[in-house]
Amino acid sequence: MEAGGLVAAPSPPVAVRPGRQSTAAWPLADRIGYWLCWATGVALCLIAVGIVVFMLVKGISYLRPALFVEHPSASLHQSQSGGFLDPIEGTLIITAIGTLIAAPTGVALAVWMSEYGRPTPLARAVESAIDVIAGVPSIVLAIFGLLVFSESFLGFLSQNAANGSVYGRSFFAAGIIMSLIALPLIVGSTREALTQIPDRVREASYALGKSRASTIRWVLLPSIRPDIASGIALGMGRIIGDTAIITILLGFTLTTQGVGHAPVLGTLRGTGSTLTSYVYYNSPAGEGNAPQKAYAAAFVLLMLVLLLNALVTRLTVGRSSNRVGLLRVLGFWRLPWTR
Amino acid sequence: MQRRSGRREDQRAERTLGALAVGLLVLIGAIVVTVFVNAWPSFSSNGLSWFGPGGDVRTQLTAMQDSTPLPGHSLEYFRAWPLIWGTLLTTVLAVALALIVSTLAAIFLTEFAPPSVRRALEPVIRLLAGVPSVVYGLIGILALAPLINQHLISNGRRESVAGVVQLNGADLTTATVILAVMITPIMVALIAGALASVPAPWREGSMALGVNRWRTIVRVSLRTARPAIVAATVLATARALGEAIMLSMVSGGSPFAANPLDGLTFLFEPVQPLAATIVRQAEGLTIAALAHTVYAMSAVLLVSAALLSFAGWAAKQPLKRYGIRA
Amino acid sequence: MPPPVRRIAVDRDPQIVPARQLPNGSAIAPAPAGEARRRGERPDPASVIERMRVESVWLAYGENWVVRDVTLPVRRGEVLALIGASGSGKTTLLRSLNRLTEITAGGARAGRITLDGQEIHELEVNDLRRRVSMVFQQPNPFPMSIYDNVAYALAEQRPPRGRRRRRTPELEEATEDALRRAGLWEEVAGDLDRSALRLSGGQQQRLCIARALAAEPEVLLLDAHCAALDPISTATIEELIVSLRDSVAIVIVTHNLQQAFRVADHVAFMHLGELVEYGSSVQVFDRPSQQRTRDYISGAFG
Numbered sequence: 002m003e004a005g006g007l008v009a010a011p012s013p014p015v016a017v018r019p020g021r022q023s024t025a026a027w028p029l030a031d032r033i034g035y036w037l038c039w040a041t042g043v044a045l046c047l048i049a050v051g052i053v054v055f056m057l058v059k060g061i062s063y064l065r066p067a068l069f070v071e072h073p074s075a076s077l078h079q080s081q082s083g084g085f086l087d088p089i090e091g092t093l094i095i096t097a098i099g100t101l102i103a104a105p106t107g108v109a110l111a112v113w114m115s116e117y118g119r120p121t122p123l124a125r126a127v128e129s130a131i132d133v134i135a136g137v138p139s140i141v142l143a144i145f146g147l148l149v150f151s152e153s154f155l156g157f158l159s160q161n162a163a164n165g166s167v168y169g170r171s172f173f174a175a176g177i178i179m180s181l182i183a184l185p186l187i188v189g190s191t192r193e194a195l196t197q198i199p200d201r202v203r204e205a206s207y208a209l210g211k212s213r214a215s216t217i218r219w220v221l222l223p224s225i226r227p228d229i230a231s232g233i234a235l236g237m238g239r240i241i242g243d244t245a246i247i248t249i250l251l252g253f254t255l256t257t258q259g260v261g262h263a264p265v266l267g268t269l270r271g272t273g274s275t276l277t278s279y280v281y282y283n284s285p286a287g288e289g290n291a292p293q294k295a296y297a298a299a300f301v302l303l304m305l306v307l308l309l310n311a312l313v314t315r316l317t318v319g320r321s322s323n324r325v326g327l328l329r330v331l332g333f334w335r336l337p338w339t340r
Numbered sequence: 341m342q343r344r345s346g347r348r349e350d351q352r353a354e355r356t357l358g359a360l361a362v363g364l365l366v367l368i369g370a371i372v373v374t375v376f377v378n379a380w381p382s383f384s385s386n387g388l389s390w391f392g393p394g395g396d397v398r399t400q401l402t403a404m405q406d407s408t409p410l411p412g413h414s415l416e417y418f419r420a421w422p423l424i425w426g427t428l429l430t431t432v433l434a435v436a437l438a439l440i441v442s443t444l445a446a447i448f449l450t451e452f453a454p455p456s457v458r459r460a461l462e463p464v465i466r467l468l469a470g471v472p473s474v475v476y477g478l479i480g481i482l483a484l485a486p487l488i489n490q491h492l493i494s495n496g497r498r499e500s501v502a503g504v505v506q507l508n509g510a511d512l513t514t515a516t517v518i519l520a521v522m523i524t525p526i527m528v529a530l531i532a533g534a535l536a537s538v539p540a541p542w543r544e545g546s547m548a549l550g551v552n553r554w555r556t557i558v559r560v561s562l563r564t565a566r567p568a569i570v571a572a573t574v575l576a577t578a579r580a581l582g583e584a585i586m587l588s589m590v591s592g593g594s595p596f597a598a599n600p601l602d603g604l605t606f607l608f609e610p611v612q613p614l615a616a617t618i619v620r621q622a623e624g625l626t627i628a629a630l631a632h633t634v635y636a637m638s639a640v641l642l643v644s645a646a647l648l649s650f651a652g653w654a655a656k657q658p659l660k661r662y663g664i665r666a
Numbered sequence: 667m668p669p670p671v672r673r674i675a676v677d678r679d680p681q682i683v684p685a686r687q688l689p690n691g692s693a694i695a696p697a698p699a700g701e702a703r704r705r706g707e708r709p710d711p712a713s714v715i716e717r718m719r720v721e722s723v724w725l726a727y728g729e730n731w732v733v734r735d736v737t738l739p740v741r742r743g744e745v746l747a748l749i750g751a752s753g754s755g756k757t758t759l760l761r762s763l764n765r766l767t768e769i770t771a772g773g774a775r776a777g778r779i780t781l782d783g784q785e786i787h788e789l790e791v792n793d794l795r796r797r798v799s800m801v802f803q804q805p806n807p808f809p810m811s812i813y814d815n816v817a818y819a820l821a822e823q824r825p826p827r828g829r830r831r832r833r834t835p836e837l838e839e840a841t842e843d844a845l846r847r848a849g850l851w852e853e854v855a856g857d858l859d860r861s862a863l864r865l866s867g868g869q870q871q872r873l874c875i876a877r878a879l880a881a882e883p884e885v886l887l888l889d890a891h892c893a894a895l896d897p898i899s900t901a902t903i904e905e906l907i908v909s910l911r912d913s914v915a916i917v918i919v920t921h922n923l924q925q926a927f928r929v930a931d932h933v934a935f936m937h938l939g940e941l942v943e944y945g946s947s948v949q950v951f952d953r954p955s956q957q958r959t960r961d962y963i964s965g966a967f968g
Contacts, residue, residue: 024552024553024554026790026792026793027552027554031554031555032554034554034558035452035554037444038445038447038448038451038452039448039452041441041444041445042444042445042448042449042452042453045441045445045461045524045528046457046461046464048521049461049464049465049468052468052471052479052521053464053467053468055479055483056475056479106360109357109360110357110360110361110364112357113354113357113358113360113361114361117353117354117357117358119354123358123361123362123365126365127361127364127365130364130365130367130368131364132649133368133645133646133649134368136578136645136648136649137371137582137641137642137645138578138581138582138583138584138615138641138645139584140582140584140618140619140638140641141371141375141582141638141641141642141645142371144375144618144634144635144638145370145371145374145375145638147625148374148375148378148635149370149374212347212349212350213353214349214350214352214353215349217353238470241472242470242472242473242474243472244472244473244585245585245615245619248585248619248622249618249622249625253623277472277474277585280474280475280478281474281585281589284474284477284478284481284482284589285481285482285589286477286481286588286589286593292482295478295482296478296482299474299475299478302474302475303471303475306470306471306472307467309470310463310467310470314463539806541802541804541806542806542808544766544769544802544806545802545806545808545874546808547766547769547795548764548766548795548799548800548802549795549796549799549818549819549822549877549878549881550793550794550795550796550797550799550819550822550823550881551792551818551822552792555822559818559822560808563809563810564809
């Protein structure tokens with residue numbers, strides 16, 4: 002067909018859109034794989050939705066506003082065992098202590114790793130150290146905390162028993178160890194965000210005569226405030242959800258018991274409970290046998306987690322850290338495939 | 341001069357921050373040293389048979405609590421094998437189950453699911469990953485265990501082991517299932533992320549050669565995502581290993597070494613992994629012998645976590661040859 | 667880290683064609699009278715067989731018609747070049763030949779494309795793609811060894827009697843054959859287990875061609891395959907294409923008019939989705955019958 006020349010443009014015909022690719026011609030093994038994937042995916046959706054719906058239903062059915070303001074009391078009857086005011090108090094106190102310690106420390110460490118980081122072996126060692134902390138089970142950290150805070154010279158952080166031994170369990174103790182589990186998340190978020198800042202920003206600042214410390218303080222950190230905030234939110238989420246450290250380091254009192262008479266310090270040196278230990282206590286594994294209270298408290302916990310997740314998403318909307326936000330939630334402080 | 345004071349300011353900042361970094365290293369060292377030093381008495385009086393079988397863990401722990409040594413043994417006598425076996429069982433089974441489910445689900449999410457499903461599922465997975473373990477434990481003990489107890493454990497089975505242990509639904513199966521459910525969101529998210537990052541030219545190139553979609557996924561996408569799969573497995577195993585609270589709630593209260601020779605009943609026997617035991621003994625830590633034993637268990641967990649990290653690093657090395665960066 | 671540079675041996679020096687002035691003052695790119703500039707001999711018309719036929723094909727993405735009413739034959743024994751400016755729809759047309767347009771959502775089509783008389787949309791898609799193979803603009807070797815790359819399609823194709831084996835004697839033979847035809851065998855024969863990503867750009871592209879050839883396709887589609895390569899690699903690959911002409915029907919898309927002149931036997935010039943001119947390369951470059959073709963070839967637009 003040697004003829005050339007423009008075809009007189011006819012009107013576009015009726016088009017055929019390609020349908021979904023059929024798998025009918027695939028070998029049997031491949032088709033089995035395909036259907037297995039579908040089955041697993043659907044099952045996963047169902048289970049996920051099922052869990053959420055189950056917890057919502059149970060929680061809402063047992064939740065009453067009175068629960069938020071009553072103190073818990075040990076009683077065999079659910080109707081008389083009070084609410085969870087003290088556990089909520091406890092959760093707030095622990096989260097506050099943990100975050101107050103972890104946030105500045107985490108940001109400082111991230112800044113050092115990203116902006117200074119010399120000598121190099123030290124930087125690599127610190128990276129591995131944070132890896133280690135992120136990987137150690139929280140129960141082991143709790144045990145370590147118990148060993149440390151039972152030393153007599155740290156008696157001011159908790160209660161001194163009559164025979165001179167230190168109790169070692171208090172809000173202080175639990176809060177300080179909690180900061181350790183939030184640390185990797187804050188370090189990760191901050192470091193990731195700092196790495197994303199192009200070097201030309203730093204160079205511009207140095208060219209204006211600013212020192213490195215100054216640049217960090219006035220240029221770099223302000224620009225990554227949402228990422229730091231999201232890291233802190235994630236750390237808080239982790240603290241709120243952890244029970245192992247609470248069981249070991251907070252003592253076993255249902256209500257907040259202060260030590261001594263100092264107003265704030267007394268409480269912090271004392272023992273108490275948090276929402277998580279309250280749920281544990283009221284489940285069949287603990288002593289109280291109040292599943293309804295446990296469901297209600299668990300529901301409150303879930304709402305807190307949801308809130309924090311929403312906060313993280315809101316903070317990182319449109320930022321590059323949003324892409325990795327999901328990974329942070331999962332506790333992965335460093336991306337596995339961008340080393 | 342501003343620059344000179346800037347230098348001094350820099351040096352000060354660097355030194356302070358560097359001190360902080362060194363402090364962190366000191367802390368890690370302190371953790372390791374403290375735990376091991378306090379665990380030593382238990383290891384030294386039991387030797388290597390600390391890890392072996394021998395007697396009932398519960399009676400040994402009770403003996404320590406009452407400060408009355410068992411006849412013929414010292415106060416620190418302890419044989420941790422049932423706990424170690426419980427830990428191995430729950431961890432390995434849960435991770436294996438979660439790995440298969442997560443890989444298939446991740447493939448579904450990235451390749452076959454309609455976009456609306458994908459968008460809807462992401463916040464759900466994020467939520468599930470953030471749920472505290474105590475809530476999972478609650479679901480396990482209040483919902484799943486009774487279900488298993490009523491429907492899967494027949495009376496005959498119950499009687500067959502009645503002499504040794506009570507079957508009540510809080511057992512290996514419940515523990516494994518809930519543990520797998522706990523670690524699946526993490527793995528799905530990681531693997532799905534890696535599958536989605538497979539460069540389009542590779543996938544297109546494979547399909548342009550006439551290889552169907554499934555085989556393309558298996559031979560190209562999964563291979564490229566292997567570092568992420570390894571990382572996800574390591575992370576999940578670390579989480580499973582250290583899971584104390586949830587397992588102490590659902591795995592049954594008795595530190596029993598589930599016996600595979602019992603056949604199917606094996607799945608319904610209670611277990612008590614190491615971390616769960618530590619939680620259960622939390623109240624008795626003022627007693628020296630018990631404390632040393634618990635610290636010994638912590639030391640074992642610490643070493644396992646470190647070995648796991650190393651194994652994860654080692655598993656990724658061979659893949660770097662082929663340009664699969666991890 | 668950039669892959670190591672390797673020296674590539676070619677038989678002839680690549681011929682850089684100087685621009686010559688036409689009497690009316692505009693420079694044209696190829697030298698039409700120099701038949702010696704073309705690679706290889708003219709194909710013998712008797713041995714040319716039609717393999718595929720594109721009939722009144724329309725292709726769209728979303729609401730835009732990207733290819734409008736194109737009719738072309740694809741023959742074994744000759745090289746067909748699709749030329750035109752960016753956005754002329756030539757790549758889309760090429761990709762529709764092996765139904766690769768179906769991978770991206772939102773496409774639509776009309777018209778007929780046949781392979782040996784059979785409408786390709788009635789064939790099984792993976793079967794079709796094995797018979798009509800494609801090499802892309804950017805080399806895209808898989809992150810595997812050289813052997814695994816070349817044997818990839820073959821290993822998937824042989825029905826496993828029991829299990830799929832990686833290295834059977836047939837596969838090894840076919841791999842070596844494909845690598846020889848692609849002109850890569852001498853350079854990589856020593857170590858086939860090396861990672862394919864360590865090869866240079868030109869070698870990677872030849873590897874991709876070998877990979878496409880390994881499954882013995884009937885038609886080979888090349889999408890601006892030398893755009894990313896240096897002149898020496900380009901020369902080697904052009905020689906390769908001409909040598910393959912007799913066994914495989916070849917369609918290339920190229921932005922490079924000189925390359926089209928050197929390699930092609932028939933040329934189709936497309937503009938904004940329409941087929942403006944189709945003819946033998948001598949006719950289109952020497953005596954284009956359409957003004958737009960003349961404009962494009964003389965460089966008035968591009």
